[in-house]
Amino acid sequence: MAVKFLREKWIYVLLLVLALALPLLVTNRYHFQIIIMGCLFSIATLSMNLILGYTGQASLAHAGFFGLGAYGLALMTKSGISFWLALPFSGLFAALIGFLIGLPTLRTRGSYFAISTMCFGVIVSLVAGNWIEVTGGFNGIVGIPVPSPIPLPFLGEISFQTQAAQYYLVLAFLLLTLLIMNRLVHSLLGLSFMAIRNNEVLAEAVGVPTFVGKVLSFVVANFFAGMAGGIYASLMGNISPGTASLDLTFNWLVFLLLGGVATLSGPIVGAFAIPVLMEYLQFLAEYRMIIFGVLLIVVIIYFPRGLMGAFTTLQERVQAVYGRRKEAVKGAARS
Amino acid sequence: MDLFFQQVFNGIMLGSTYAIVALGLTLVFGILHIPNFAHGHLYMLGAYVSFFLMTLYGFGFWPALIASVVILGLIGIVVERVVYRPLRDKPHINSFISAVGALMVLETSVIVFWGPQGRRIPNPYPGIVDVLGITMSYQRLLVILAAIVLIALLQIFIKRTTPGITIEAVAQNREGAMLVGVNVNWVSSLTFAISTGTAAAAACLVAPIFMITPTMGALLGMKAFVIVILGGLGSIPGAILGGYILGLLEAIGGGYLSAAYKDVYAFGALILILSIRPTGLFGKEGS
Numbered sequence: 001m002a003v004k005f006l007r008e009k010w011i012y013v014l015l016l017v018l019a020l021a022l023p024l025l026v027t028n029r030y031h032f033q034i035i036i037m038g039c040l041f042s043i044a045t046l047s048m049n050l051i052l053g054y055t056g057q058a059s060l061a062h063a064g065f066f067g068l069g070a071y072g073l074a075l076m077t078k079s080g081i082s083f084w085l086a087l088p089f090s091g092l093f094a095a096l097i098g099f100l101i102g103l104p105t106l107r108t109r110g111s112y113f114a115i116s117t118m119c120f121g122v123i124v125s126l127v128a129g130n131w132i133e134v135t136g137g138f139n140g141i142v143g144i145p146v147p148s149p150i151p152l153p154f155l156g157e158i159s160f161q162t163q164a165a166q167y168y169l170v171l172a173f174l175l176l177t178l179l180i181m182n183r184l185v186h187s188l189l190g191l192s193f194m195a196i197r198n199n200e201v202l203a204e205a206v207g208v209p210t211f212v213g214k215v216l217s218f219v220v221a222n223f224f225a226g227m228a229g230g231i232y233a234s235l236m237g238n239i240s241p242g243t244a245s246l247d248l249t250f251n252w253l254v255f256l257l258l259g260g261v262a263t264l265s266g267p268i269v270g271a272f273a274i275p276v277l278m279e280y281l282q283f284l285a286e287y288r289m290i291i292f293g294v295l296l297i298v299v300i301i302y303f304p305r306g307l308m309g310a311f312t313t314l315q316e317r318v319q320a321v322y323g324r325r326k327e328a329v330k331g332a333a334r335s
Numbered sequence: 336m337d338l339f340f341q342q343v344f345n346g347i348m349l350g351s352t353y354a355i356v357a358l359g360l361t362l363v364f365g366i367l368h369i370p371n372f373a374h375g376h377l378y379m380l381g382a383y384v385s386f387f388l389m390t391l392y393g394f395g396f397w398p399a400l401i402a403s404v405v406i407l408g409l410i411g412i413v414v415e416r417v418v419y420r421p422l423r424d425k426p427h428i429n430s431f432i433s434a435v436g437a438l439m440v441l442e443t444s445v446i447v448f449w450g451p452q453g454r455r456i457p458n459p460y461p462g463i464v465d466v467l468g469i470t471m472s473y474q475r476l477l478v479i480l481a482a483i484v485l486i487a488l489l490q491i492f493i494k495r496t497t498p499g500i501t502i503e504a505v506a507q508n509r510e511g512a513m514l515v516g517v518n519v520n521w522v523s524s525l526t527f528a529i530s531t532g533t534a535a536a537a538a539c540l541v542a543p544i545f546m547i548t549p550t551m552g553a554l555l556g557m558k559a560f561v562i563v564i565l566g567g568l569g570s571i572p573g574a575i576l577g578g579y580i581l582g583l584l585e586a587i588g589g590g591y592l593s594a595a596y597k598d599v600y601a602f603g604a605l606i607l608i609l610s611i612r613p614t615g616l617f618g619k620e621g622s
Contacts (some may be wrong), residue, residue, distance in 0.1 A: 107610065126599050290444055293438070297436040300422065301433065
């Protein structure tokens with residue numbers, strides 16, 4: 001049983017071992033920070049994938065909900081509430097606002113939904129920039145405490161002062177998100193999301209409650225976006241209206257599209273590969289958004305399934321060729 | 336009372352630009368069904384083109400405006416050809432993501448090549464006239480008048496000339512238009528050229544009043560979308576009326592309520608109205 005599991009899923013086990021051993025391999029603080037951000041943005045991109053990739057609704061308010069979670073957690077922890085209590089609440093807060101916004105906006109379709117969510121995203125960052133008494137205006141909130149230590153009986157406590165501890169925290173949440181997304185998209189509910197994406201009218205006709213499905217997908221996606229925002233606020237220590245900016249949404253959109261929309265590995269590959277690539281292309285830093293823009297257009301026209309989608313297609317083709325040869329050999333043996 | 340009339344005047348001026356920009360967008364979004372998210376950014380590019388023509392090549396205000404309209408019209412044709420046409424038969428969401436790519440390229444290109452700082456086009460008509468206690472600068476009056484002329488010209492073009500009628504034919508029934516021999520590709524290019532050209536004209540007209548910055552297009556583009564959706568997709572009178580209404584709302588709301596939140600009202604109104612009528616105020620059912 002265990003051997004079979006290892007033989008089939010060795011790549012995942014290897015990746016997990018690598019991820020766990022990463023603090024031993026990466027010693028440069030700056031590089032480590034990029035990896036932590038990669039994990040955080042993976043969570044955000046994975047949740048964006050749920051509403052955009054699997055349900056087919058282009059929500060452009062994703063950074064808005066990320067920002068809601070970040071501000072929610074910052075205000076709660078600064079007023080003395082424990083991080084571990086504040087974090088789920090920041091996710092729930094984003095989910096609740098998502099529910100309230102989803103009710104009117106999800107009645108619209110296609111571009112209308114994209115535009116109205118984009119409007120909401122801009123509203124969040126405008127309010128964050130102007131509601132000075134609560135959000136600190138354009139200076140934002142500074143001095144957000146790091147996650148409070150977890151006490152362990154007989155062993156002392158786990159504190160989150162070091163980068164390695166922070167990394168494991170983010171990794172744990174990334175794995176949790178990945179696990180839930182995996183269960184979700186392979187469930188009946190996930191299938192109904194995809195049915196809505198592929199043909200909403202047909203889905204409605206065969207009895208899929210399309211509106212409920214869309215709202216649910218939107219709420220779950222925003223819950224994870226809000227949690228990612230909360231962790232971000234706590235680890236960075238300061239946030240500003242830029243945390244909810246449209247640019248951030250566009251960045252995730254690039255990660256998602258390039259990595260592979262409607263796959264589970266795509267968002268993670270995108271969220272890691274592109275920032276790392278950008279580090280190697282430092283001299284192109286200024287042109288970064290131009291390159292992103294061009295890539296986005298090229299990918300959506302020629303490779304709408306992204307990097308991981310292209311990989312799967314390639315794999316299928318290889319298997320098809322390999323399979324055919326096997327058949328041919330069998331046929332030759334028989335004759 | 337003076338303040339009120341002053342704000343109404345400013346609102347009409349602001350609304351004139353909104354109306355022109357929304358008009359161009361409604362042609363593309365309503366007729367070709369292309370969600371051109373880069374519309375505001377093309378508007379911004381129009382202002383920059385005219386700025387550089389004036390400062391580097393010594394063009395006058397009007398020649399620069401006309402040149403900018405022509406150049407942006409050509410850029411519009413290229414954008415349609417490269418960014419949108421390959422995705423015409425794909426789901427809506429794809430051309431929309433492609434549009435996001437286009438706007439990223441446009442905005443960053445301007446920042447990289449010409450710098451993020453704001454610039455100002457020298458005002459060609461600096462005079463001020465005082466009518467019944469309302470201060471009107473000549474440039475602002477010019478914007479209002481030019482908008483009316485532009486809207487009238489566009490209306491005549493669409494209703495009275497053969498290319499204009501062709502556009503309307505495609506809007507009403509794409510397959511039908513193709514059957515009677517209308518070249519839909521050509522119509523797409525033409526519509527895009529008109530749309531971006533008028534946006535450039537609007538940008539050049541208001542550029543002497545406001546600063547021009549690389550980010551000025553993003554917000555305006557979104558407002559144009561709000562106007563187009565509220566005014567009804569593809570409805571030209573809706574876009575014009577919506578433009579003036581939004582301009583007045585912003586000027587009066589900004590003058591009496593909080594100026595910092597003036598953009599929140601417009602976007603909030605959109606979400607509110609869409610919640611009641613998912614296809615917009617004057618939108619057709621099921622579009």
